[in-house]
Amino acid sequence: MTELSTSSNRTGWRGLLRKGWRNVRAASGRQLAATALMLVAALLITRFSWDLPVVGNAEDALYDLRSFVTAPVVDQDPRIQIVAYTDQTLIAAKKRSPLDRGLLARALQKLDGMGAKAIGIDVLFDQPQDEDEALVGQLRAMRTPTFVAYADTATNKDDINYEQQQYLKGLLARLHGTQAHPASIRLSNYQGATRVWPSIEPGLPPLIGRAMVGAGPDAERARAFEGYAGSIRYRRAATDAPVFSMLPIDLFAALDDPEMAAALAAQIKDRYVLIGGEIIDTDQVTTSLTAYTGSTVPGIEVHAATIAQMLDGARMTPVAPWQRWAVALLVILAAMLTALVDARVWRMAPFLAAQLVVIGGLPFLLQWRGVETYGTPAFGWVAGWILAFTAVSSAVRASGAVERRFAQDALGKYLPRDIAQEIIDNPERLTLSGSKRELYILFSDLEGFTTLSHQLEPEVVARLLNDYLDRLTRVVLDHGGLVDKYVGDAVVAFWGAPIPRPDDGEKAARCALAMWQAGEDFRRSVDPALPPIGRTRVGAHYGEAVVGNFGGERRIQYTALGDAMNTASRLESANKSLGTSVVVSREFAERSGLDWWRPLGRVVLRGRARPVDILEPMPDMPADEREALEAAVALIDSNPAAAAERLALLAAARPDDKPIACLLERTRKLQGEKAYVLA
Template sequence: MRKHFPRIVLGLLCLFILLGHASWNWRIPFISVLEDYLYDARVRVSMPGTVDDRIVIVDIDEKSLAGIGRWPWGRNVIAELVRKLTDDYQVAVIGFDVVFAEPDDSSGLKVLDRIASEALQGDAAFQRALNGLRPTLDYDRQLADTLRGRPVVLGYHFSHEHHARHAGLLPEPVFPAGSFAGRNESFLSWQGFGANLPELQLAAGSAGHFNPLVDPDGSSRRVPLVVKYQDAYYEALSLAVVRRLLGNSQLSLGFPDDGAEIEWVDVHSDGGVLRIPVDDEAGALVPYRGPAKSFPYISAVDVLNGAISPETLAGRIVLVGASAPGLMDLRTTPVGGVYPGVEVHANLIGGMLSDTIKARPGYLMALELVGMLLVGILLVLLLPLLSPFRASLLALAALALTSGFNYALWYGAGLVLPLAPTLLLILVLYALNMSWGFFVETHAKRQFADLFGQYVPPELVDEMAKDPESYSMEGRNEELTILFSDIRSFTALSEGMNPRELTQLMNEYLGAMTALVRANRGTLDKYIGDAIMAFWGAPVADPENARHALSTALAMQRVVRELAEPFRARGWPELHIGIGLNTGVVTVGDMGSPVRKAYTVMGDAVNLASRLESITKIYGVDIVVGEATRNKLDDFSFRELDRVRVKGKEVPVAIYEPLGLTAEVPPEALEALREWQHFLRLYRAQNWEQAELQLFNLQRQAPDRRLYALYQERVATLRSQPPASDWDGVTAFQSK
């Protein structure tokens, strides 16, 4: 034991840290994220994946909008929908996942009232006619009259904003102010609300909020069944629907011990007590049945047209929601990144009725801590004494037993016992013991590799690790070649794609481009949105840095063209990129602030490379290289594009388009290159007539080349407006 004392101490320290997290003395964000991931995995593994036809979603979909008109519909249409559902189809209860917050003026009644009070104030016939028409034109009153006495639950929402507005009328609270005085309650408290018109709320009577609890990762795993607003307490839409289904049953909250936090919500009815487990914020875990469409969807227009068979809806719970683009309330959930908000309520209602909502009672923390303590002490003491093979078997057995016990509680008892801290403890203790000797023996080499591994490709790290003393992250001046690439018209491209497809496209594109940089010994500096910055020649010296950078640029253009066909097959747009290359002395090293650093490059040569990329579209070429890069590659052929003075630099530089290895360039292209060079000499000599003639011959060979059209415009301008006597043929760019 004395020999393994350091390992035992480190193991106990790990156990102490994880026990502190599990007991909420402190929280480690990574473990919380892992716990959410494991919770989501258990939900996906255990969900039935079947359709629950007890709850039907009447959908305001594109078909309904096409048949009835754009949203919002007149309240007379909503009234007819409610009447159809209750009277014709005999549904059990209706819940609205929409808010009727604004008066409906679509009938024109407001305009007629103004005319009656102004222009036709004395016209008795008009006044009588208007009073006779008023009941048919007051759509809000029609809806209110329809709601009265029918099993309808309206929806509304609360707001966390400090200066949140208070719109509409809230329903009567389920518990008045002061109901839980002296209790250790921690209900969510809200600042404002957006509710329904008073006459609609008073007519319906029942209503519930549809605010989910959004976790830090943006996922909706819980819904607060009871929330607090101005010391009164209000119920969720799902709970209100269930209570209305059970005959406006009474509600009570369960505090297991005097002063203890809430652990359940009880719904009392003639059939007994429906107990719903909640956490200390009165949040209920949503028992997701499966991915989207786990409940029947029916178009609202089909209900209004009577196109649905009565048995489809009779006795069912109906939730009215929207799936039409622009109306749909989308959520991130454990079972889908784009999930209809109305189905969150449907899942919760189904879980309440089927008693499938998981519980997280307070005593589970004690069970978790005891389990962690037993497993931790066992592994801390035994792992240092075992061979690697036996230690692996012990760790695997601990993982299997812990996971099995956890899943048994989940599936058999409906309890959600935290899993991440215990699993992480087992893995950390195993990794600590297995890697102890390895890290001690190779500490210096590994420290170096870990340091540089954040910034450079693994292939170069392996090469550097052979002689770590030769490398340093301290800033130094070095001649490097820098590459900038950027997708053209990316803003327009991204606006035409949904977020998931855009993410997939960018991942495939950046993955392919990054692989090319690494394959050619480049260092990937950073991604700047859709742009890529890389450099060659550091941290590992590369005398051929210009050649490797240009080879990468040419390969990037080739691969982008190859991606066009598979992208087109998936309905994605074809990409076009511009690339700027420049070689020069820059400062390279670990730069940044104490909060964040990066191994990067700075200097005029870097700025010029960025400017060259931005002007590729001006000259209609894919790649622009600087003069210094071109001078290092004698076996390549280049077309000189111009001599430019970019913003921030007074000295002009020549810029070039690479055509490829001279030995591989077709003879006709080399001939066109010679003719182009002759044109440039005539152009810079201000021989406009001969230059225009030479350019005309070039355009006949390649009429679509943007470069020729650009110079045609320049020659025409200079011919009509001769330049000053000191004109040097340099093009100045004032923008970046």
């Protein structure tokens, strides 16, 4: 039986959830439809928040915060060296745009002998200059793997036009077969910031950072990033020194001093060298750290960050779509469960705080652990939770007016009216947690119904079964019992919980016989044209069981569990072997207060080890025959042969009494054992 909640002062969280769920079910169809639509909207927001207007901007902002908070704080990176055109370089060269290529050619000549692992040039050669021949000659002469910037109109239409692209291709073609190779300098600027690696586009050479690392001794680390288009892991400087060392390019172009050359060579040896612009108003990039550092960075530093990320092996672990769906569903479920809890604010506060910490902190934890959180909702989780909470809360409040009527109707389907009313008036009488109780337990079964159901149309089976269960349920409720469950055509009922009464034993005993009689009435009521209906068999036992709410978060059941339940079930099954329709244990019979029982010996039930004394209700049996039977059964333990002789006389006097005949047969087969083991 689905359990109803008690007052919030006297019940646990499960009871509070049940009360809220009951209220939701009692809401009107229109309210439920509106709630369902809001929950669907909440789920979509929770899953697809990055793709929604306004909400997507909030996701970007939260991602930037995560990136800043979790960014590694490091000293200056000794693996990468930036050689830059600075504003002072341009002033000294008296040439701002395009950048001086003669200066670059001279610098490359010096750098080539300093032992760099690879050199990358983040400067587009997209229009002819007087120094091009000198530059091409130096590039062709390079011994160090060198990568020259490449862009095309398909992926960088804002930076290059068709004529410029054609000139660039022609210049790069002259480098074929040398150590100088084209490399893409394309960066992602989605949503106004460079937060992720650029996508892999067909026809483009590899990204300059990938190409440089792939050409050096760390090629294996570059291969680990093949196809990667996830987050760029930016780092923050631990001191006033920048993360990447920068040297002006003119230091190399005019290098004549041997001591200076040796000092600069120490800065270059075994490093990845990036050449580009560190110019205040040119090629400045907004990153995920810009909102918190207050500054943009040159594009060349973004390429340096990708190289450092590869060297660190800091590839962010991708999040699968199903994982995002799973989290979205969990968030919505948490909001729904929270809204269902009918408790005071002070009791809910820790629960709400815990959810806030988890929902708000999980993206930061994932980012810190190297999980890809770009594209994984964070603001959407919060927004979806709020919307789902609001939807369910509204449904709960809207249904409050019908709560008592629902309780009366629901309880009345499982409990006698007097117990149902007492629970509604005094809900503390209903124990929500499992507790041990002494119960009178009945199991019933309709013989042969499973076989019969295969011979009839489903509609006919359903009509017959509903009629049959309705009759037996009415018998149980009329005798003050609680319907525990239906298992196909079987009915399970018990007395003694949730509220025990002194006459439970007698009522349970009378109910056992009445259930068999109701089954016989049902058999007589069935259309004679249908196949014959089997008899109803009933087994009853008295013993200890654990009674309470069992199940899970989505469905709970008020039921009884324990060995006593199993014994009652085995007794019901034993009717077939015993020739009886109703059989009970001695424990049950002795506590019933009735004198209509006749003993049928002792048996070991199927699947059990301990023998059970069994009895059958026989109100109409003459007193002398009952006494004779009791005397015969009493002899079974001490003298089975003598007992069998007496039982034979009884069987002869009652030729139609199948239970006596079965008892006689069992007694003759004992062979020194004190209890017959049922097959």
